[in-house]
Amino acid sequence: MSDRKDLDPIEMLRAINPVDPHGVPSASLARVSAKVQETMMSDISNETVQRPRFRFTGLGVAAGAVAVLALAVTVGLSGGLGSAPGGVAVVPTGEPTAQPTDTGGGIGNGGGMASCLAYDPTIVPTFDLAFDGTVTVVNGDQVTFAVNSDFKGGAGDTITLTSAQGDPALAGPGIDFEVGGRYLVSGAGTDVNICGFTMPYSDADAAAWAAAFEG
Amino acid sequence: MQQPSPKGDLTRFESLFSAHRHQVLAYALRRTAIAADAEDVTAETFTIAWRRLAEVPPEPLPWLYGVARRILANQRRSSGRRLALFERLRPDPDVPTPIVLGEDADTPAMVALRRLRPDDQEILRLLAWEGLGNNEIAVVLGVTANAVAIRLHRARQRFAALIEQIGDGHGVKESAESRTHGSVKGTAGSGIERSQ
Numbered sequence: 001m002s003d004r005k006d007l008d009p010i011e012m013l014r015a016i017n018p019v020d021p022h023g024v025p026s027a028s029l030a031r032v033s034a035k036v037q038e039t040m041m042s043d044i045s046n047e048t049v050q051r052p053r054f055r056f057t058g059l060g061v062a063a064g065a066v067a068v069l070a071l072a073v074t075v076g077l078s079g080g081l082g083s084a085p086g087g088v089a090v091v092p093t094g095e096p097t098a099q100p101t102d103t104g105g106g107i108g109n110g111g112g113m114a115s116c117l118a119y120d121p122t123i124v125p126t127f128d129l130a131f132d133g134t135v136t137v138v139n140g141d142q143v144t145f146a147v148n149s150d151f152k153g154g155a156g157d158t159i160t161l162t163s164a165q166g167d168p169a170l171a172g173p174g175i176d177f178e179v180g181g182r183y184l185v186s187g188a189g190t191d192v193n194i195c196g197f198t199m200p201y202s203d204a205d206a207a208a209w210a211a212a213f214e215g
Numbered sequence: 216m217q218q219p220s221p222k223g224d225l226t227r228f229e230s231l232f233s234a235h236r237h238q239v240l241a242y243a244l245r246r247t248a249i250a251a252d253a254e255d256v257t258a259e260t261f262t263i264a265w266r267r268l269a270e271v272p273p274e275p276l277p278w279l280y281g282v283a284r285r286i287l288a289n290q291r292r293s294s295g296r297r298l299a300l301f302e303r304l305r306p307d308p309d310v311p312t313p314i315v316l317g318e319d320a321d322t323p324a325m326v327a328l329r330r331l332r333p334d335d336q337e338i339l340r341l342l343a344w345e346g347l348g349n350n351e352i353a354v355v356l357g358v359t360a361n362a363v364a365i366r367l368h369r370a371r372q373r374f375a376a377l378i379e380q381i382g383d384g385h386g387v388k389e390s391a392e393s394r395t396h397g398s399v400k401g402t403a404g405s406g407i408e409r410s411q
Contacts, residue, residue, distance in 0.1 A: 009324065009327075009371065009374050009375045009378050010339070010342065010343050010371065012322075012323070012324035012378070013324050013328065013339060013340075013343035013344070013374075014343045014344070015324075016322055016324055016325055017245075017343065017344045018244075018245055018344075019241040019244045019245050019344075020241065021237040021238045021240075021241040022237065024237050024240045024241050024244060025250070028240060028244075028250055028253070028254050029236060029237065029240060031254050031258075032236060032240060032254050032257045032258045032261070033232075033236070035254070035255075035258035035262075036232065036258050036261045036262060036265070039258075039262045039265065040225075040228075040265055043265070043266070
């Protein structure tokens with residue numbers, strides 16, 4: 001019976017399918033992700049985008065930016081087959097200025113932050129969570145914070161979030177939260193945000209966040 | 216009319232991209248000689264989907280393939296013009312033939328496929344490699360399902376005849392299943408990695 005199947009021309013064609021969707025190169029997928037994200041960010045930041053019904057203004061721009069950031073997290077970082085989907089990286093930059101870069105460089109070409117939005121504290125109020133917290137427990141990718149000051153999200157006295165490591169080429173280096181360290185943390189759902197939107201605490205950045213919430 | 220939600224649209228696009236990026240990239244890789252070209256086609260396909268999200272149907276994959284197909288056609292026309300110029304500048308160019316690469320390139324089925332006219336090639340690839348049924352192929356090609364059934368029937372006949380002609384394919388016959396005009400889903404394929 002199998003011999004007969006082998007002789008079916010269509011089955012012969014199926015058997016020589018040159019590319020299995022599950023085997024497409026992860027680097028190619030990452031480059032595609034970066035290109036698409038670059039276009040989306042450009043569209044959102046440029047209100048002349050040719051999607052008249054999609055013109056963001058005010059909070060809408062920020063809401064769109066948040067969603068694109070989420071895309072960068074859930075799509076970009078899960079671009080590699082076998083990597084954990086929805087993984088979230090944390091960028092511990094003291095100078096939270098993650099400018100979008102030429103995403104054509106892709107993985108492995110040193111294009112760190114390739115998928116990141118430019119850091120802008122005015123975007124922070126559109127995230128689900130934003131607080132000033134001190135790390136009390138680090139258990140794998142689970143980080144528990146004592147909340148010093150809650151900007152948004154009703155974190156309560158303590159909150160535990162997920163801070164998986166991201167791909168440095170896509171979202172910059174990960175952060176090693178240290179017990180006792182104080183951070184300005186933003187998050188989406190139960191995940192810590194990436195790309196400079198979570199950072200070691202500084203008075204200046206805290207003031208910028210506070211101003212953004214007041215504004 | 217209800218005002219669309221930007222965040223909702225972005226969430227929908229994210230789901231679309233996550234669900235189908237592998238398949239669209241594989242589609243493009245099967246039809247291009249250079250991986251970078253396939254990446255460009257895939258990125259442009261999803262860019263169009265992003266900008267025309269309201270037009271994306273509930274079953275998006277055939278629509279995405281259709282967009283990718285048109286982008287590939289434009290890309291080929293463009294590269295064809297470049298190649299023509301190159302050939303005029305170099306009378307005896309050593310230009311590699313842009314065919315699907317891999318260790319199966321010289322099998323009777325692949326040789327027969329390449330000898331078919333482009334329309335026949337594409338409809339058979341959509342059946343065998345993308346695993347689409349008649350209705351889905353119709354969306355990709357922008358024709359009716361009935362037209363697909365007729366074209367597929369003829370393409371199968373020509374393909375089988377070519378395999379027999381090639382010699383290694385003597386004794387090749389169509390099974391009862393394959394005579395059902397492509398209404399069955401294809402298998403995932405061999406998983407052979409393409410040369411980079």
